[in-house]
Amino acid sequence: MSAARSAGNKARAILEERLALMAPARRLRLALADRLLSERAGGGPLRVLDAGCGDGLPALALAGRHPEWEVVGIDLREDLLAGARKRAAARSLGNVTFLAADLLKPLPVSGLDAVVALECLSEIPDDAAAVDGMTAALRPGGSLIVQAPERDWSPVLPGSATTWREQVRQGYDAAGLAALLEGAGLEGVETDGTYRSLAAAAQEVRDRIKDRGLPTRLAAFPFLAGAVALERRGLTWGRPNAIVASGHRP
Numbered sequence: 711m712s713a714a715r716s717a718g719n720k721a722r723a724i725l726e727e728r729l730a731l732m733a734p735a736r737r738l739r740l741a742l743a744d745r746l747l748s749e750r751a752g753g754g755p756l757r758v759l760d761a762g763c764g765d766g767l768p769a770l771a772l773a774g775r776h777p778e779w780e781v782v783g784i785d786l787r788e789d790l791l792a793g794a795r796k797r798a799a800a801r802s803l804g805n806v807t808f809l810a811a812d813l814l815k816p817l818p819v820s821g822l823d824a825v826v827a828l829e830c831l832s833e834i835p836d837d838a839a840a841v842d843g844m845t846a847a848l849r850p851g852g853s854l855i856v857q858a859p860e861r862d863w864s865p866v867l868p869g870s871a872t873t874w875r876e877q878v879r880q881g882y883d884a885a886g887l888a889a890l891l892e893g894a895g896l897e898g899v900e901t902d903g904t905y906r907s908l909a910a911a912a913q914e915v916r917d918r919i920k921d922r923g924l925p926t927r928l929a930a931f932p933f934l935a936g937a938v939a940l941e942r943r944g945l946t947w948g949r950p951n952a953i954v955a956s957g958h959r960p
Contacts, residue, residue, distance in 0.1 A: 732931060733920075734912040737938045738905055739828045739857055740768045742954060744775065746855050747824055755779055756823045761844055762830030766794025766808055773798070773806035782819050784811040813840040817847045824848075827856045829952075831890075832877045838893060845894040848959040854896060855956045858882050860903070863951040866911040870918075887955045896957030903950025905941075910951050912937035 747758060755778045760769040763783030773781040783806065785791055791808045798806050811818050813827075814836055825844045834840045844854055859874050859881035874881070882890070884901040891899045912934050919926055940946060 732934055732938075733916050734909045734934050734938050734941075735829075735905065736768065737935075738909050738941060740771055741938070741942060742857065742904060743768065743826045743828060743855060744772060746853075746954075746956060747772070747779075747826070748776075750824055750853055751776075751779070757819075757821065758782070759784065759817070759819055759822050759825045759844070759847060761813055761825055761827040761840075762833075763791075763794070763808065765790045766797065766806075768828065769806055769808070770794065770797055770801070770803065773803050774801065777805055779805060781806040783808045784813075784817065784819075786810065786812055813843055815843070817843055820847050821849045822847050822852055824853045824855065827854070829857055829859070829874070831856055831858045832874055832879050832881055835878050837879075838890060841890055841894045845896060845959055850959055853956055853958045854891065854894075855954065856887070856891070857904070857952055857954045858887060860950050860953050861886070863910075865914055866907050866948070867914045870914040882953060884953050884955075887953050891955055891957045895960065897960050899955060899957035901953055901955045903952070904954050905952035906946040906950055907948030908937050908946035909941040910948075 747756060750756065756776070757780045758772065760772070760781065760783040763769050763785050764787070766783045769781050769783035773779065783791070783794060788810050791810055794808045798808070809818050813830070813834060825847060827844060831837045831840065841854070848854060861881040861883045863881060865872060884903075888899045888901050915930065916934055919930055
């Protein structure tokens with residue numbers, strides 16, 4: 711393969727990755743986790759676990775933005791983790807690792823400053839056991855941050871999916887999600903609504919074009935990015951489609 715072709719393939723792979731990371735729901739979750747973790751860190755180092763990390767893009771983004779942090783991503787799917795490891799190596803990110811692990815079994819890491827679980831609880835049959843395990847992996851004073859679909863969420867655009875990926879439950883209400891964290895012994899539990907109609911509509915557009923050609927997806931990029939920026943500033947409408955909850959281990 712020629713050097714020019716190799717460089718072109720690498721540039722396309724980077725562009726595809728950035729487009730994947732720009733998916734509005736994912737981008738909003740990343741921004742939320744980054745803000746909450748940065749507040750927790752106060753400018754210092756953190757040991758962070760991304761539970762149910764999937765393809766690892768949020769974990770890679772956190773590691774890249776915060777070289778002083780140690781980030782670990784875990785997931786059941788070894789095929790996704792293999793891709794995440796290749797991306798970490800290509801970026802020379804030595805502060806992120808990816809491990810195969812089951813959230814319903816003892817986790818391979820402990821003494822963590824924070825665990826983030828973004829949109830995976832609704833896919834886990836025994837969510838209470840998963841929260842117990844994530845809590846056990848925290849050091850005293852460590853924080854658990856979860857985000858999950860709101861139980862009564864509905865799509866914004868006609869014809870969009872009415873269920874979340876591989877869900878085993880439709881979602882949670884704020885009281886139920888708080889009770890789940892408190893049942894694991896976490897204290898100071900707080901909840902808040904997020905992912906309202908603007909970001910949800912943008913995500914639904916992205917879902918419809920994600921398999922289209924690169925020019926179509928590039929053309930949509932400004933709208934998707936703008937929707938997330940406006941949502942983060944509170945310039946949106948409608949009820950929350952997701953709930954974020956956090957608490958700390960005593």
